[in-house]
Amino acid sequence: MTEGMESTYLINAPHPPRLQYEVAMPDPASHLFEVTLDYAVEDLSSLDLKLPVWTPGSYLVREYAKHLQDFSAVDVQGHTLKWQKISKNHWQVYTRNTHAVRIQYRIYAHELTVRTNHLDASHGYFNPGAMFFYIPGREQDEIALTIHPPDPTWQVTTALDPLPDQPLTFLAKNFDTLVDSPFEIGTHQVHEFDALGKPHQLAIWGAGNYDVDKIIADTQKIIAVEANLFGGLPYDRYFFLLHVSANGYGGLEHHNCCSLLYSRFGFRKPDAYNRFMGLVAHEFFHLWNVKRIRPQALHPFDYDQENYTDALWFCEGVTSFYDLILPYRAGIYDAKFYLKLLSESITRLQAIPGRHTQSLTESSFDTWIKLYRPHANTRNCQVSYYLKGEIVALLLDLQIRQQHQNQCSLDDVMLRLWQTYGQENLGYTRDQLLEVIESIAEMDLSPFWQNYLDGTVELPYEEFLNPFGLTVVAEFGKHPLPYHGLTIHNPAGKTIIKFVDIASPAQKAGLKPGDEWLALDGFRVQPDQLEQRLQDYQAGDSVSITVFHDDQLATHSLTLGAPVPKSYTVKPVPEPTSLQKQNFSQWLGIELAQLM
Numbered sequence: 001m002t003e004g005m006e007s008t009y010l011i012n013a014p015h016p017p018r019l020q021y022e023v024a025m026p027d028p029a030s031h032l033f034e035v036t037l038d039y040a041v042e043d044l045s046s047l048d049l050k051l052p053v054w055t056p057g058s059y060l061v062r063e064y065a066k067h068l069q070d071f072s073a074v075d076v077q078g079h080t081l082k083w084q085k086i087s088k089n090h091w092q093v094y095t096r097n098t099h100a101v102r103i104q105y106r107i108y109a110h111e112l113t114v115r116t117n118h119l120d121a122s123h124g125y126f127n128p129g130a131m132f133f134y135i136p137g138r139e140q141d142e143i144a145l146t147i148h149p150p151d152p153t154w155q156v157t158t159a160l161d162p163l164p165d166q167p168l169t170f171l172a173k174n175f176d177t178l179v180d181s182p183f184e185i186g187t188h189q190v191h192e193f194d195a196l197g198k199p200h201q202l203a204i205w206g207a208g209n210y211d212v213d214k215i216i217a218d219t220q221k222i223i224a225v226e227a228n229l230f231g232g233l234p235y236d237r238y239f240f241l242l243h244v245s246a247n248g249y250g251g252l253e254h255h256n257c258c259s260l261l262y263s264r265f266g267f268r269k270p271d272a273y274n275r276f277m278g279l280v281a282h283e284f285f286h287l288w289n290v291k292r293i294r295p296q297a298l299h300p301f302d303y304d305q306e307n308y309t310d311a312l313w314f315c316e317g318v319t320s321f322y323d324l325i326l327p328y329r330a331g332i333y334d335a336k337f338y339l340k341l342l343s344e345s346i347t348r349l350q351a352i353p354g355r356h357t358q359s360l361t362e363s364s365f366d367t368w369i370k371l372y373r374p375h376a377n378t379r380n381c382q383v384s385y386y387l388k389g390e391i392v393a394l395l396l397d398l399q400i401r402q403q404h405q406n407q408c409s410l411d412d413v414m415l416r417l418w419q420t421y422g423q424e425n426l427g428y429t430r431d432q433l434l435e436v437i438e439s440i441a442e443m444d445l446s447p448f449w450q451n452y453l454d455g456t457v458e459l460p461y462e463e464f465l466n467p468f469g470l471t472v473v474a475e476f477g478k479h480p481l482p483y484h485g486l487t488i489h490n491p492a493g494k495t496i497i498k499f500v501d502i503a504s505p506a507q508k509a510g511l512k513p514g515d516e517w518l519a520l521d522g523f524r525v526q527p528d529q530l531e532q533r534l535q536d537y538q539a540g541d542s543v544s545i546t547v548f549h550d551d552q553l554a555t556h557s558l559t560l561g562a563p564v565p566k567s568y569t570v571k572p573v574p575e576p577t578s579l580q581k582q583n584f585s586q587w588l589g590i591e592l593a594q595l596m
Contacts, residue, residue: 018141021132024148025185031110031119033126037103037133047093047101048086049133052303056129056179057252057290058115060372061306064130065089067108067117076100089304091133107131112245114252114259123186123205124149125243127252127259129179134303139175146170149185157184157203159239159256176301180255180291184241191216195223199237206244208264215242215267221330222281226322229411230288230418238287240280251279253286274333278341281330282323289322289414290315292422299427311430312364313453317389318410321397324390328588335588336595339470339570345390346461346472347567353502354382360389360453376513379487380502391459392452398464398587399448400441406586412440469580469592471573474565481531482539482560488517488527495527497547509545509558516548539563572596 022036041047051068053061065088073081075098083093095101109117109126117126135141146169147156159181160170172178188205193216200223202216219240227233239257244264252259260279266272290298297309309315324345328338349355363371363385370382397410416436421428428436438445451457461472485504488497495517500506519525521543525533537543539562546555572595573580584592 018138019135019143021143021145022148023126023131023145023183025119025124025150026148028119028121028124028150031108033107033109033117033119033124033131035105035107035131038100039103039135040100041095041098045094045096047095048136049091049093049103050136050304051089051133052129052179053089053305054129054303054307055115055127055252056298056301057254057286058372059307059312059367061368062115062130063088067130069106069108071105072103074102074104076102103133112243112248112261114243114250114261123154123184123188125182125184125186125205127179127182129303132178134175141174143172143175143178144169145172145178147183147185154186155188155190157188157190157201157239157241158182159237159254175303177255179301179303182241182252182254182257182259193220195220196227196233198233198235201237201239202242203239204242204244206264208244208262208267210242210244210267218277218327218330218332219280221332222277222284222326225326225330226281226285226287230415234287234292234422249279251283253283253291255287255291258283258286270333271337274327274337277327277332278323281326282319285319285322285326288418288422289319292425293414293417294421294427295433296427296429306368308365308368310361310365311428311433312367313360313385313389313392314433316386317360318393318414320386320390321393321410335590338588339595342394343472343567343569345387346570347565349383349387349391349459350565350568352383352387353380354378355388355458356456357381358383359456360385360392363388376499379499388459395452395459395464396437396441396448398468399443399445401587402464402467402583403441403443406583408440413437416440465570466573467580467583468587469573469576469584470570473569473571475567475569476563477566479535480563481534481566482537482541483562483564484534484558484560486511488530490527495525505558505561506545509556511545511547511556511558512549514549515554517545518548518553519546520544522546534560 018040020038024034026034039047051065053063055062071091073083073093075081081093081095081101083091086092093101093103107117109119112118115127117130144163149156156168158170160172163169163171172181184203184205186205188203191202191212193200193202202212202219204210235256237256240260241257242260242262244262247263248261249263250261260283262276262279267276294315295309295311298307301307324338324341327333328335358381363383367385371384393410401409413436417428420436434445434449452459465471483505485501485506486497487499488495497511497513497515497517500511500513520533537560539560542557542559544555545558546553572592576592581592
């Protein structure tokens with residue numbers, strides 16, 4: 001790590017930023033970033049430093065401090081300063097009799113996700129929230145950040161602007177801006193393109209079967225349809241950072257960029273490619289919804305602890321609704337594929353018993369302790385605000401369309417929120433959000449909120465889809481199978497019961513998550529063989545299930561239940577009326593008969 005203070009070229013600048021960070025990576029194979037902070041402390045007797053515990057957009061306390069090591073502090077002469085840890089993410093340095101302090105530490109970076117840090121011989125990627133301290137009370141100070149690549153051929157890509165004549169030094173106007181600006185440093189490709197007259201970049205790290213020209217062309221279409229919804233683009237430039245890996249998936253939105261993680265060979269098949277473009281549409285839509293149109297509870301951020309809101313169903317669920325419909329509007333896929341994706345979402349939701357237990361607003365509020373922390377009872381007590389929020393957003397959109405003969409929609413809600421709250425940099429409350437939706441709908445939606453946001457009433461698909469000539473059909477498969485209520489998997493060569501549905505035959509039989517499945521009626525059955533074996537049984541039959549429970553052999557008698565749907569499919573109604581045909585045509589822009 002750098003010694004002394006002479007190497008900080010900004011220290012003698014006429015008006016240097018109060019906080020000056022440097023990031024080096026001299027040994028990428030160690031996965032250690034080396035971080036230096038220079039700070040003018042004035043007359044403080046002590047300096048408090050806090051590392052964020054979470055990253056906006058990913059609602060879980062991640063405890064980034066666990067990756068910090070080798071902390072040290074010196075004064076302007078290089079003399080060691082005393083320091084102590086106050087809490088898990090809080091360091092305090094004694095600074096009496098010095099006007100400047102240098103802090104140095106290392107960050108271990110070996111987790112390739114959109115919210116963490118990763119360093120190896122090919123690149124360095126970091127999210128500033130997982131890397132840099134903030135100083136309480138100084139969150140609005142400018143921050144300069146200098147990158148020292150291990151190889152002069154490595155390039156740096158970030159949303160921050162470089163300082164004049166200093167291409168490897170970047171300036172953030174405050175800590176929020178810094179946190180919102182991930183860095184990619186290395187041998188990645190950078191492809192420049194324009195969209196609506198503004199410069200954009202697609203930066204790609206990793207080898208895969210992607211077609212750069214196709215991705216850019218379709219991304220331009222996504223940008224155009226989303227900008228059209230909101231009346232323009234709220235930035236001067238934007239970049240998409242794509243990491244491709246063996247089986248990664250994820251996205252994280254930022255103010256002027258986004259990070260994407262996708263399977264390296266997931267671009268060739270049309271279905272997989274279309275889902276990638278849905279990911280692009282999702283993260284880009286966050287440019288407005290949540291980054292600029294956001295709940296008051298996320299305005300401003302508290303990086304020290306959980307930031308509770310019951311509106312994540314809108315932030316993420318509505319965005320998920322749009323990541324299905326916008327690629328269709330952009331012409332990336334057709335209406336049949338859109339309805340296929342919608343059918344898959346309904347299928348996933350209907351397979352979760354927890355939809356009867358946890359409301360959408362509860363799911364939003366409890367994300368900090370539930371969504372990203374699955375356990376043996378997760379399926380029975382939780383529902384995803386992404387998934388259910390997406391479908392509730394669809395129902396809201398159809399409700400508004402029906403009320404206004406397709407002359408208004410959820411698009412108008414988003415535009416009103418953008419104009420009222422986003423452009424004015426104001427956070428909205430729950431009441432203000434619902435008021436805007438009702439004002440566009442021009443109807444009392446209290447029963448809707450009570451049943452589908454705050455309650456666990458089953459979503460009435462037919463009520464909302466039928467006016468548009470669609471119905472939801474339960475599919476049982478060619479050979480309907482009796483129901484047992486078990487989810488089994490095969491980690492490390494053992495067949496393990498992962499979940500047991502509440503009130504299911506398996507639960508009534510006494511089977512438990514974590515049991516090792518051995519046999520069905522005395523014969524070994526692998527997870528991929530279970531459906532085939534169940535074809536020999538009918539509802540009402542009793543079968544014996546042999547397991548190891550806590551290494552003790554046990555056999556349970558299980559009475560199979562009536563078949564449950566394997567999937568749900570959104571289809572045209574058999575004989576649509578002229579009004580249904582008209583509604584559908586005005587909604588999706590094609591004739592209902594084209595789906596037949």
